[in-house]
Amino acid sequence: MSATSRGAGPGEPGRIVIVGAGMAGLYCGWRLLKSGYPAHSLRIFDALDRHGGRVHTVSWDGDPAVRLDLGAHVISDGHRIAHGLVSHFGLATAPVGTSQDTAILHLRGRTRGEREVRRSYFRKAFAYDAGWRWLRRSPRRMLKDALQAHELPGSGRGGVPAYSKELSGQALDAVLRQRLTAEELRYLSDRLGYSVGEASVNAGTTLDWLWTEMFGGRYVTIAGGMSELTAALAASMSEHGVTIGTGHRLDRFEAGRDGAPSTLHFRVDGVDRRSVETERTILAMPPGGLKPVEGVADLPAVKELFGAITPWPLVTGGIIFDEPWWQAGKLAGDRAISDLPIGQLFLASTDARAGRSTGVGVAKAYAEGQRTAYWRAFSRDAAPGKWRGPGDPLAAEVSRQMGQVLGRGVSGSVPEPLDVCLQDWQEFPFGAGFHLWSSGSHPDKAFNTALKPMPDCELHICGEAWSRRQAWMEGALESSEALLERHFGLLRCK
Numbered sequence: 001m002s003a004t005s006r007g008a009g010p011g012e013p014g015r016i017v018i019v020g021a022g023m024a025g026l027y028c029g030w031r032l033l034k035s036g037y038p039a040h041s042l043r044i045f046d047a048l049d050r051h052g053g054r055v056h057t058v059s060w061d062g063d064p065a066v067r068l069d070l071g072a073h074v075i076s077d078g079h080r081i082a083h084g085l086v087s088h089f090g091l092a093t094a095p096v097g098t099s100q101d102t103a104i105l106h107l108r109g110r111t112r113g114e115r116e117v118r119r120s121y122f123r124k125a126f127a128y129d130a131g132w133r134w135l136r137r138s139p140r141r142m143l144k145d146a147l148q149a150h151e152l153p154g155s156g157r158g159g160v161p162a163y164s165k166e167l168s169g170q171a172l173d174a175v176l177r178q179r180l181t182a183e184e185l186r187y188l189s190d191r192l193g194y195s196v197g198e199a200s201v202n203a204g205t206t207l208d209w210l211w212t213e214m215f216g217g218r219y220v221t222i223a224g225g226m227s228e229l230t231a232a233l234a235a236s237m238s239e240h241g242v243t244i245g246t247g248h249r250l251d252r253f254e255a256g257r258d259g260a261p262s263t264l265h266f267r268v269d270g271v272d273r274r275s276v277e278t279e280r281t282i283l284a285m286p287p288g289g290l291k292p293v294e295g296v297a298d299l300p301a302v303k304e305l306f307g308a309i310t311p312w313p314l315v316t317g318g319i320i321f322d323e324p325w326w327q328a329g330k331l332a333g334d335r336a337i338s339d340l341p342i343g344q345l346f347l348a349s350t351d352a353r354a355g356r357s358t359g360v361g362v363a364k365a366y367a368e369g370q371r372t373a374y375w376r377a378f379s380r381d382a383a384p385g386k387w388r389g390p391g392d393p394l395a396a397e398v399s400r401q402m403g404q405v406l407g408r409g410v411s412g413s414v415p416e417p418l419d420v421c422l423q424d425w426q427e428f429p430f431g432a433g434f435h436l437w438s439s440g441s442h443p444d445k446a447f448n449t450a451l452k453p454m455p456d457c458e459l460h461i462c463g464e465a466w467s468r469r470q471a472w473m474e475g476a477l478e479s480s481e482a483l484l485e486r487h488f489g490l491l492r493c494k
């Protein structure tokens with residue numbers, strides 16, 4: 001991946017401060033350095049004691065082979081910038097299965113295999129008040145049928161339908177309710193593992209997301225964990241002499257207008273205060289981190305941006321067992337989708353044969369939407385993403401729910417987990433797992449406003465939340481790339 005700046009280079013660019021060392025902030029810093037911006041002009045800060053933001057791989061002390069992604073875990077084949085970075089840094093990837101055929105489904109108290117449901121083993125696989133023909137359909141087929149009336153004639157031959165323009169101004173829940181009963185819509189959400197269809201989000205952009213990203217695409221993961229990518233960006237910056245000021249929470253922004261420097265006020269490690277002057281500011285953070293920042297959150301343009309975005313709740317958890325006991329079940333698979341608070345389960349094991357591992361079972365829980373509220377009481381008890389040990393009440397609760405989801409065909413009761421951890425992405429400094437454009441919003445206009453919300457101040461906002469590819473690292477990268485090309489004179493990455 002090569003990157004250059006426009007013309008003869010940036011010259012003496014003035015000081016640039018980036019706040020937020022997630023994917024967007026790290027990429028901005030790395031790109032500016034690669035494009036000839038001098039290291040002494042650049043500073044980067046983050047509220048947490050780590051970098052990476054919502055890219056967060058945790059390892060487990062009990063077995064060095066356990067690397068668990070609590071945040072981003074896959075890269076889709078359409079994610080050009082992310083793939084470019086992975087190959088630039090020479091990171092090893094591994095394919096991730098996308099077929100839903102082997103998924104285990106646990107809905108309304110019954111556990112079934114996806115294959116069984118589709119192949120009509122049961123007249124009525126799950127206890128929903130909906131016709132058996134509907135219950136047998138795949139989520140993809142359900143969505144296609146529900147939106148048939150809005151599909152543009154001749155579209156959808158490549159598998160991805162295009163919808164009439166008027167849909168983009170409407171709320172997705174309202175559009176789907178035109179065709180589906182509440183039960184049918186609930187079933188669609190439960191099968192998908194996402195309840196976005198029951199929310200008042202922008203129908204056009206959300207459907208685009210569902211079709212191109214959820215049903216389409218092939219995926220890889222970074223073999224050593226996704227944090228290898230953010231670590232590579234941070235290490236490359238550090239080689240240039242730019243280190244990240246962790247533990248710096250931005251509290252207040254004093255805008256410098258018409259070329260005057262701005263002042264950023266940080267709270268350092270929760271106690272001290274520090275002020276930093278800068279000519280240009282990049283705030284690479286989501287609304288949840290920005291809302292408490294005085295001097296930015298109260299700008300009319302930024303308030304309007306907050307109104308255009310729906311934060312989507314996510315909670316993830318890691319659960320370690322001394323063996324992958326679920327493989328003994330008749331419905332063995334590596335993914336389960338449930339309507340319980342635990343949501344989806346991703347199941348794996350470390351390979352004892354390699355000799356570097358003890359061969360433990362590793363489960364990841366992924367809960368979204370309203371069900372995340374269930375975990376709030378548990379998330380108060382310990383630091384986010386930290387392993388808690390076997391005696392924690394969370395361990396008993398997750399194994400109880402895992403038993404329900406995977407119960408059928410598995411002999412005996414669920415063993416006690418060796419360890420558990422939980423990350424509630426609603427907490428500061430994130431405020432959400434990902435973001436969706438709200439109904440009635442104008443994503444293209446909002447995207448441009450974020451890149452420069454004040455006409456007379458060099459303030460810029462970027463990241464996944466404000467992008468055209470929300471919910472993905474690629475959104476964070478695309479919005480950063482657009483910012484750098486438009487406002488910092490960088491040429492497009494090849």
Ligand SMILES: Cc1cc2nc3c(=O)[nH]c(=O)nc-3n(C[C@H](O)[C@H](O)[C@H](O)COP(=O)(O)OP(=O)(O)OC[C@H]3O[C@@H](n4cnc5c(N)ncnc54)[C@H](O)[C@@H]3O)c2cc1C
Pocket residue numbers: 019020021022023024025045046047048051052053054055070071072073074075248249250251284285286288289290293314315316425429430432433434462463464465470471472473474475476
């Ligand atoms: C559970 C989960 C699963 C996901 N799965 C995938 C996936 O498989 N593939 C994929 O591509 N994407 C996935 N995503 C989305 C992806 O992780 C994000 O889109 C991306 O990491 C966002 O990067 P960002 O830099 O825009 O924001 P963030 O990662 O949120 O970074 C913002 C940074 O700003 C800092 N910050 C916030 N407020 C302040 C403040 N006031 N002062 C100082 N610092 C502050 C934060 O500490 C953080 O480091 C997932 C996300 C989650 C939560």
